[in-house]
Amino acid sequence: xxxxxxxxxxxxxxxxxxxxxxxxxxxxxxxxxxxxxxxxxxxxxxxxxxxxxxxxxxxxxxxxxxxxxxxxxxxxxxxxxxxxxxxxxxxxxxxxxxxxxxxxxxxxxxxxxxxxxxxxxxxxxxxxxxxxxxxxxxxxxxxxxxxxxxxxxxxxxxxxxxxxxxxxxxxxxxxxxxxxxxxxxxxxxxxxxxxxxxxxxxxxxxxxxxxxxxxxxxxxxxxxxxxxxxxxxxxxxxxxxxxxxxxxxxxxxxxxxxxxxxxx
Amino acid sequence: xxxxxxxxxxxxxxxxxxxxxxxxxxxxxxxxxxxxxxxxxxxxxxxxxxxxxxxxxxxxxxxxxxxxxxxxxxxxxxxxxxxxxxxxxxxxxxxxxxxxxxxxxxxxxxxxxxxxxxxxxxxxxxxxxxxxxxxxxxxxxxxxxxxxxxxxxxxxxxxxxxxxxxxxxxxxxxxxxxxxxxxxxxxxxxxxxx
Numbered sequence: 001x002x003x004x005x006x007x008x009x010x011x012x013x014x015x016x017x018x019x020x021x022x023x024x025x026x027x028x029x030x031x032x033x034x035x036x037x038x039x040x041x042x043x044x045x046x047x048x049x050x051x052x053x054x055x056x057x058x059x060x061x062x063x064x065x066x067x068x069x070x071x072x073x074x075x076x077x078x079x080x081x082x083x084x085x086x087x088x089x090x091x092x093x094x095x096x097x098x099x100x101x102x103x104x105x106x107x108x109x110x111x112x113x114x115x116x117x118x119x120x121x122x123x124x125x126x127x128x129x130x131x132x133x134x135x136x137x138x139x140x141x142x143x144x145x146x147x148x149x150x151x152x153x154x155x156x157x158x159x160x161x162x163x164x165x166x167x168x169x170x171x172x173x174x175x176x177x178x179x180x181x182x183x184x185x186x187x188x189x190x191x192x193x194x195x196x197x198x199x200x201x202x203x204x205x206x207x208x209x210x211x212x213x214x215x216x217x218x219x220x221x222x223x224x225x226x227x228x229x230x231x232x233x234x235x236x237x238x239x240x241x242x243x244x245x246x247x248x249x250x251x252x253x254x255x256x257x258x259x260x261x262x263x264x
Numbered sequence: 265x266x267x268x269x270x271x272x273x274x275x276x277x278x279x280x281x282x283x284x285x286x287x288x289x290x291x292x293x294x295x296x297x298x299x300x301x302x303x304x305x306x307x308x309x310x311x312x313x314x315x316x317x318x319x320x321x322x323x324x325x326x327x328x329x330x331x332x333x334x335x336x337x338x339x340x341x342x343x344x345x346x347x348x349x350x351x352x353x354x355x356x357x358x359x360x361x362x363x364x365x366x367x368x369x370x371x372x373x374x375x376x377x378x379x380x381x382x383x384x385x386x387x388x389x390x391x392x393x394x395x396x397x398x399x400x401x402x403x404x405x406x407x408x409x410x411x412x413x414x415x416x417x418x419x420x421x422x423x424x425x426x427x428x429x430x431x432x433x434x435x436x437x438x439x440x441x442x443x444x445x446x447x448x449x450x451x452x453x454x455x456x457x458x
Contacts (some may be wrong), residue, residue, distance in 0.1 A: 028352055079305075160287075204277040
């Protein structure tokens with residue numbers, strides 16, 4: 001979505017989107033089954049370095065992207081630090097009970113979320129949605145009706161944003177753009193959602209008719225405007241990920257930062 | 265009458281509606297950690313918004329597979345818009361959509377009332393809790409805190425993805441737009457014979 005931000009095209013942009021997705025998604029499962037904070041800290045450093053060096057974006061922009069990560073780091077780790085179970089008490093005040101175990105577990109959770117976020121950002125910033133869906137059709141055999149629906153929907157976003165502004169201004173003029181309380185807020189969401197959704201549905205219907213007429217439902221062999229293939233950069237990415245993963249384990253074993261090997 | 269599987273029209277409408285919710289999911293992120301007042305789990309009350317695409321799409325289009333597709337599409341939209349949570353939203357989206365879909369399948373896609381969508385919201389909540397269990401060690405929270413956490417998430421899910429989603433679709437029905445979407449029913453054919 002963010003390809004309008006000025007950047008250089010690096011080898012990460014050249015990798016096949018499907019391959020990238022298939023390399024990144026399993027990392028979620030791998031990370032969930034790692035319980036040693038040292039490993040996660042090393043991986044965070046490694047993948048942040050990969051992202052910073054090869055995303056092709058300016059340092060200024062990358063640091064801005066990292067701002068929300070700071071909040072989610074705090075918010076995911078804090079509940080566990082303050083309210084987690086543990087034996088060695090560090091601090092107790094009313095309901096708050098900070099222990100050594102819960103502290104490390106909280107920090108571990110923070111790094112876990114950070115890693116997912118870095119993978120997500122790395123993918124989103126180096127992949128054009130158009131190529132992603134073309135590649136999914138060609139390499140992953142996704143049915144064209146799904147892929148082209150996604151592509152059409154993405155193209156509709158600017159129109160939706162414009163409509164949102166129109167509705168917002170209309171409500172403002174009528175002094176109906178604010179509401180109090182939980183109920184009022186839900187009503188407010190409805191006030192925005194009904195016109196936006198109904199218009200989107202009508203538009204989707206019209207576009208679907210046009211797309212059907214032009215043969216976008218054709219499930220058999222078809223040609224593509226963009227031909228995406230696999231290349232050497234996919235191998236590079238695979239090797240780099242394997243290296244960071246292996247190094248993370250090795251360094252965690254040889255030079256641990258924290259004395260805990262399992263946070264459970 | 266009804267053809268098997270989803271047609272391009274169904275898929276496109278589902279995806280378009282879902283992408284609208286995908287943007288909502290994205291802006292819901294900052295809201296979620298803004299209302300996180302030091303772990304008292306008030307934030308869990310608004311977690312249910314992340315289940316709403318499945319229930320709304322199902323109520324609108326009323327076909328098998330729509331709930332799962334909508335939730336996955338909304339998660340993809342959120343992800344491509346640059347979600348703070350990154351890739352994990354795709355996993356959450358998939359399991360949440362899957363459990364909502366299973367609830368609808370359990371009623372053989374024949375019921376479209378507020379009870380069924382609330383049940384689907386409960387299904388999505390359970391799915392999200394299962395992922396949280398592995399990802400977030402939530403079983404390691406103090407018991408009172410965990411109870412509050414789970415309770416708040418269920419309540420929020422039923423209010424937002426159940427009751428609110430239902431009232432949203434009811435309001436959309438009033439605009440007449442839903443007539444474009446739904447498969448023709450037996451009543452429609454019967455009304456022709458009168």
